[in-house]
Amino acid sequence: xxxxxxxxxxxxxxxxxxxxxxxxxxxxxxxxxxxxxxxxxxxxxxxxxxxxxxxxxxxxxxxxxxxxxxxxxxxxxxxxxxxxxxxxxxxxxxxxxxxxxxxxxxxxxxxxxxxxxxxxxxxxxxxxxxxxxxxxxxxxxxxxxxxxxxxxxxxxxxxxxxxxxxxxxxxxxxxxxxxxxxxxxxxxxxxxxxxxxxxxxxxxxxxxxxxxxxxxxxxxxxxxxxxxxxxxxxxxxxxxxxxxxxxxxxxxxxxxxxxxxxxxxxxxxxxxxxxxxxxxxxxxxxxxxxxxxxxxxxxxxxxxxxxxxxxxxxxxxxxxxxxxxxxxxxxxxxxxxxxxxxxxxxxxxxxxxxxxxxxxxxxxxxxxxxxxxxxxxx
Ligand code: PAD
Ligand code: ZN
Ligand code: ZN
Numbered sequence: 575x576x577x578x579x580x581x582x583x584x585x586x587x588x589x590x591x592x593x594x595x596x597x598x599x600x601x602x603x604x605x606x607x608x609x610x611x612x613x614x615x616x617x618x619x620x621x622x623x624x625x626x627x628x629x630x631x632x633x634x635x636x637x638x639x640x641x642x643x644x645x646x647x648x649x650x651x652x653x654x655x656x657x658x659x660x661x662x663x664x665x666x667x668x669x670x671x672x673x674x675x676x677x678x679x680x681x682x683x684x685x686x687x688x689x690x691x692x693x694x695x696x697x698x699x700x701x702x703x704x705x706x707x708x709x710x711x712x713x714x715x716x717x718x719x720x721x722x723x724x725x726x727x728x729x730x731x732x733x734x735x736x737x738x739x740x741x742x743x744x745x746x747x748x749x750x751x752x753x754x755x756x757x758x759x760x761x762x763x764x765x766x767x768x769x770x771x772x773x774x775x776x777x778x779x780x781x782x783x784x785x786x787x788x789x790x791x792x793x794x795x796x797x798x799x800x801x802x803x804x805x806x807x808x809x810x811x812x813x814x815x816x817x818x819x820x821x822x823x824x825x826x827x828x829x830x831x832x833x834x835x836x837x838x839x840x841x842x843x844x845x846x847x848x849x850x851x852x853x854x855x856x857x858x859x860x861x862x863x864x865x866x867x868x869x870x871x872x873x874x875x876x877x878x879x880x881x882x883x884x885x886x887x888x889x890x891x892x893x894x895x896x897x898x899x900x901x902x903x904x905x906x907x908x909x910x911x912x913x914x915x916x917x918x919x920x921x922x923x924x925x926x927x928x929x930x931x932x933x934x935x936x937x938x939x940x941x942x943x944x945x946x947x948x949x950x951x952x
Contacts, residue, residue: 578650586725590637592630603727604707606652616744618644618723620936635699638716641724642668643752645744665751668719670733671903738910757784759898769793771841778806780947782846790814803943829858843867862888869894
């Protein structure tokens with residue numbers, strides 16, 4: 575029997591307040607309004623950005639349903655939706671592409687002004703019409719990054735969903751919804767890594783390893799992975815890192831080590847952790863005159879950086895970008911096609927697969943540094 579137009583009762587992981595476990599609850603998911611899409615989630619990765627909310631370092635309205643790296647199937651659509659239809663395989667987009675705002679119209683920009691992240695005063699946790707589609711125990715539950723994928727069903731704005739190849743394996747391509755797209759795009763199209771170049775990647779989690787994959791695809795000759803967890807090194811080398819360093823193995827600051835071992839500094843560096851000290855270290859690791867450093871890790875809230883501006887004056891470039899610079903609705907389907915054409919792997923990034931009900935175990939694995947990506951299956 576069709577569920578279109580009806581409220582769906584299903585299981586979702588609700589985070590009632592920070593620093594608490596997620597709670598599997600029965601929630602009500604309202605039908606999509608005009609220009610909205612209801613999606614049956616099939617798989618969802620756990621990204622560090624979800625954990626930043628749990629730990630309290632990323633502030634969003636509570637209670638909330640987290641999750642933003644997923645794949646699913648359209649269950650029903652609201653009036654006026656033209657780009658997806660029921661039955662389509664889709665990826666929800668934590669960075670939307672409205673196609674109409676000033677950033678979407680700019681050839682280089684991708685941080686769409688409809689992204690809830692850009693709301694003046696911080697995230698609102700609601701869809702574009704200003705309301706939520708989730709309730710639990712009589713209370714409205716907030717959305718997260720316009721996606722909320724730790725639930726059997728979600729509702730998103732049409733700007734926040736892309737149809738993908740009907741043959742795509744959803745339990746793998748969910749990673750293209752955030753971590754992979756972010757890391758890979760940061761290397762190939764934000765930094766524009768050049769053939770023969772030397773790169774340093776700080777942080778070898780799911781996003782950092784995707785930067786490594788991008789650096790290799792772009793033809794970098796030397797890719798130096800930096801992480802305080804040496805258990806990450808084998809996978810980094812499998813994916814293209816030529817060397818790996820643990821800053822704790824050295825007396826001097828890691829930027830000095832990198833400058834020495836590369837004869838003056840790297841061409842491109844990436845901070846994929848989300849710490850102020852490593853952001854500055856990554857910048858200082860670049861060669862003066864032309865080095866480019868990219869901030870990929872989400873900066874910790876309410877903290878400021880002081881650094882020596884001579885680093886910039888001397889010709890280094892410091893950049894940042896969300897979502898790998900991709901204009902999401904246009905690019906995500908192409909990335910899925912590239913995966914299907916075997917242009918890059920995703921399997922090595924998936925270290926664990928767990929049933930949705932074990933979501934807290936997935937977060938524990940991430941915090942303990944034991945997983946790269948856990949994919950939850952529904
Ligand atoms: P992760 O936790 O899997 O990986 C982080 C890695 O950093 C781990 O391997 C840690 O061991 C390592 N690390 C921690 N501290 C240090 C240190 N002081 N020096 C060296 N290494 C260290 O996270 P992830 O790969 O899922 O995400 C990485 C960051 O990227 C995180 O801040 C996340 O919020 C951010 C992100 N940004 C975007 C975006 O659009 N910019 C998208 C998705 C994720
Ligand atoms: Zn993410
Ligand atoms: Zn836009």
